[in-house]
Amino acid sequence: xxxxxxxxxxxxxxxxxxxxxxxxxxxxxxxxxxxxxxxxxxxxxxxxxxxxxxxxxxxxxxxxxxxxxxxxxxxxxxxxxxxxxxxxxxxxxxxx
Amino acid sequence: xxxxxxxxxxxxxxxxxxxxxxxxxxxxxxxxxxxxxxxxxxxxxxxxxxxxxxxxxxxxxxxxxxxxxxxxxxxxxxxxxxxxxxxxxxxxxxxxxxxxxxxxxxxxxxxxxxxxxxxxxxxxxxxxxxxxxxxxxxxxxxxxxxxxxxxxxxxxxxxxxxxxxxxxxxxxxxxxxxxxxxxxxxxxxxxxxxxxxxxxxxxxxxxxxxxxxxxxxxxxxxxxxxxxxxxxxxxxxxxxxxxxxxxxxxxxxxxxxxxxxxxxxxxxxxxxxxxxxxxxxxxxxxxxxxxxxxxxxxxxxxxxxxxxxxxxxxxxxxxxxxxxxxxxxxxxxxxxxxxxxxxxxxxxxxxxxxxxxxxxxxxxxxxxxxxxxxxxxxxxxxxxxxxxxxxxxxxxxxxxxxxxxxxxxxxxxxxxxxxxxxxxxxxxxxxxxxxxxxxxxxxxxxxxxxxxxxxxxx
Numbered sequence: 054x055x056x057x058x059x060x061x062x063x064x065x066x067x068x069x070x071x072x073x074x075x076x077x078x079x080x081x082x083x084x085x086x087x088x089x090x091x092x093x094x095x096x097x098x099x100x101x102x103x104x105x106x107x108x109x110x111x112x113x114x115x116x117x118x119x120x121x122x123x124x125x126x127x128x129x130x131x132x133x134x135x136x137x138x139x140x141x142x143x144x145x146x147x148x149x
Numbered sequence: 150x151x152x153x154x155x156x157x158x159x160x161x162x163x164x165x166x167x168x169x170x171x172x173x174x175x176x177x178x179x180x181x182x183x184x185x186x187x188x189x190x191x192x193x194x195x196x197x198x199x200x201x202x203x204x205x206x207x208x209x210x211x212x213x214x215x216x217x218x219x220x221x222x223x224x225x226x227x228x229x230x231x232x233x234x235x236x237x238x239x240x241x242x243x244x245x246x247x248x249x250x251x252x253x254x255x256x257x258x259x260x261x262x263x264x265x266x267x268x269x270x271x272x273x274x275x276x277x278x279x280x281x282x283x284x285x286x287x288x289x290x291x292x293x294x295x296x297x298x299x300x301x302x303x304x305x306x307x308x309x310x311x312x313x314x315x316x317x318x319x320x321x322x323x324x325x326x327x328x329x330x331x332x333x334x335x336x337x338x339x340x341x342x343x344x345x346x347x348x349x350x351x352x353x354x355x356x357x358x359x360x361x362x363x364x365x366x367x368x369x370x371x372x373x374x375x376x377x378x379x380x381x382x383x384x385x386x387x388x389x390x391x392x393x394x395x396x397x398x399x400x401x402x403x404x405x406x407x408x409x410x411x412x413x414x415x416x417x418x419x420x421x422x423x424x425x426x427x428x429x430x431x432x433x434x435x436x437x438x439x440x441x442x443x444x445x446x447x448x449x450x451x452x453x454x455x456x457x458x459x460x461x462x463x464x465x466x467x468x469x470x471x472x473x474x475x476x477x478x479x480x481x482x483x484x485x486x487x488x489x490x491x492x493x494x495x496x497x498x499x500x501x502x503x504x505x506x507x508x509x510x511x512x513x514x515x516x517x518x519x520x521x522x523x524x525x526x527x528x529x530x531x532x533x534x535x536x537x538x539x540x541x542x543x544x545x546x547x548x549x550x551x552x553x554x555x556x557x558x559x560x561x562x563x564x565x566x567x568x569x570x571x572x573x574x575x576x577x578x579x580x581x582x583x584x585x586x587x588x589x590x591x592x593x594x595x596x597x598x599x600x601x602x603x604x605x606x607x
Contacts, residue, residue, distance in 0.1 A: 056265065059376055059384065066372070066385045069168055070392030077175040079404070079486055079511050082397060083493035087237045088174045089393050090364050092167050092187055094240075095386040096247045096371045097214070098198045099378050103254045104213070105204035112257050113206060117213050119250035124217030126244035127195075131188050132225030133236050138180045140500035 087134040094127030152200045159197040160382040166190030167386050171393065177506055194382055217243075230501050231458045234494060235291035238360045241367050242284025248277035248370035249337065255377055256322075256333045266377055267323045273373030275319060275340045280366040282344035287360050290353055300350040305414050308347055315339040347413065354532070355412045357487065357494075358401045362409065365394025404486030404512075404550070434585030436594055439526075439561050440601035443473055446523035449480045450515065452552055453495055454488055456529020456565065462591035463502035466528060469595055470504070472602045482509045483516075483552050485533035516553050525557035527578075529564070529591050535576045546574055560584040563594045 077085055100123040104116030166186050173183030195214070199207070221240060228236050252274035261267045289295040301307050318336045322328040351359055368390030375383025402409050443449050451470065457463060470480045482504065488495035496509055519525060527534055534554040537544045554560050555578050562579060564586060578584055587594050 062381060062384050063372070063376075063388050066388035067392040070171075070368075070389035070394075071396055073168065073171045073175060073389070074393040074396045078177065079484070080493050080496035080506060080509065081175060081177060081180060082401065083233070083237075083497055084180060085171075085174050085493075086361055086364055086394070086397055087233070088171060088184055088187065089368065089390045089397070090237050090241045090244070091184070091191070092171060092386050093244050093364075093368045093371045093390045095163070095167070095191060095194055095382055096244050096251070096367075096374070097191075098194045099251050099371070099374055099380055099383045100247050101195070101198045101210050101214075102201060102204075102378055102380065103251050104206050104210050105201055106258070107206060107254060109257070112254050113209060115250050115253045115257065116206070117209055119247045119254065120210055120213035121217035122243040122250065123247035124214040125221035126240050126247060127191055127221075128218040129221030129225045129236065129240035129243075131184065131191070132222055133228070133233060133240070134174075134184045135181075135188075136225070136230075137233065137497050138174070138184055140497060 084134060084137045087130065087137060091127065091130030091134050094123065094130050097123030097127050099123070152202055156197050156200055157381075159193055160380070163190040163194040163382050164385040166193070168389060171389065230498055231455075231461075232292070233497070234357060234360060235288045238284045238291065238356075238363070239288040241360065241364050242281045242288065245277040245280030245284065245363065245367040245370055248367065248374045249274045249281060249340070251374045252277070252377065253333070253337060256328065257330075259327060261377070264323060267326070269373040270377045271319045271322050271336070273370040273377065274337065275315065276366045276373070277370035278337060278340035279344035279347070280363040280370060282341045283348040283366075284344075284360065284363045286345050286348040287356050287363070290348075290351075291356055295349075301346075304350055308343075308414075311339065311343050311346060315343055351412065354487075355407065358398060358407070358409065358412055361394060361398040361401055365391050365398055368392075368394050401487070407549075429580035431579050431586045432584070434561060434587050436587060436589075436597035437601050439585070439587055439594075440598045441605065442559060442561065443478065443524050443526065443598070444476055444602050444605055446478055448518075448522045449473060449478055449524045449526060450483050450519065450522050450554075450557065451480065452483050452485070452488075452525060452527045452530050452534060452554055453499065454485075454528060454530025454533065455495075456531075457563075457591045458495065458498045458529070460529065460591035462528065462595055463498050463504070465592055465595040465599065467499070467502045467504050469599050469602065470508075472599060472606075476602070476606070480508070481515065483512070484509055485512055485530070485552050486550070488530060488533060512550055512552060519553040519556040522557040523559060525554040525560045527554055527560065527562040527564075528595070531564075531576055532574060534578050535574065536581075537574070537577050540577075544574060554578060555581055555584070558583065561587060563587045563589070563591055565590060 100119035104120050107113045107116040167190050170183045170187030173179040252270045255261055255270055261270055368387050372384050372387025375387050473480050484495050534552050536555045538546045538549045538551045
């Protein structure tokens, strides 16, 4: 990837992350932390690429650990967030 | 070639799904849709990655996904709602570990050619490794595996020296172009120790902010390793989470009135340092009197704390609320930003019991109403209602925003025993003139109150 394109992506992604969270009500802080924890579980994809290219035993071992940890991050993050958010309901129409 | 186009297009869709998902999660109405979108994005990302040209070790990849995914899925399903924060911590730590491991493989392959790539790989490895061990320590503390806050003599100096040495080794790796195996191993070991040693002295009360900080760290580490691998999905998801997590950390720290630098370098260690002695005596109240006080009140505000959640009393509390409401009492819930173990944790626990979220109010929304409230009912909360945070400059919690339960006409405190709170600080509210104490487990006392209220209807 071209160096400057990557820097633009970094910058825009940082602003996006900031804006998305900026007006979140306190009641969603924990689910949102959990949700963003799930999103960085995409590290699994990087781990898969790395293990897919691994040649030596050492590379395979570390790559295997990376995929294992990444998969746990993604799967665990999803289940926990889903369980928390499943509980939100209101007896009136959406308050705020 | 076409596989590459398909993969790139899919990663683009994945990035859109992640951002839309996070956006949706920022509102209670759409939050459930949000996690489903993000989940679809993750599945798509994982599936198309198998199409990457020249991939090998398919068996190993699938095996690792199955083991890691299934173990985490199962543990996430069975964990109790009160234990959620430490689960978030441990999953987050694993993400950090994965990012560090990616960097390790890239170093082992000797595939890092430019200084920019080397710098980001090294930074990502450092941050990821710190997040990994730090989150593991946070997990151990919240899970009760590690009870005390260990503090080395001259802790800050030790942290500082270790941090500087780690950075120097990191710079040596970047400068050398092709770093030796020993150098890389040294770097990883130092980074892992650093994460653990920073986190061990931090007390449980500050842990939510630390977990959130490590969450942001992992995001950054993932973004940096994404650059190393030339993978835009990792860059975007990682940096978005890094920025969002940093903001979330600031919001949490602000809610506790504890600057992040204070949490990391000047932790509350357990015994109250400073703070004036509290005078007066605690006055006891029976469940029957508590029941009649609330039954014949007009306005009641319930302040739930972690003690209620641990007792699992939220269902009983909601039952009591419904009884009071049908008797014409106006009942609301006041949530301190750090009630429970994380901001919003208490809302989740109340939601689990079926309390509609529009009855649950934040500190700023409700604090002015206490003066017109007949009864403030404190259940298993302590530090968040301690008026010394407003009055006693020498107290370690001075300046923390609190719920003004002491300003209600009457205050009833349900508490297991007479001990001090999580931070170990005496609570002046308990000794106040208009406060009455109901000793017992939250479940037991609220259960008694419910039966007394029922008998009054007869």
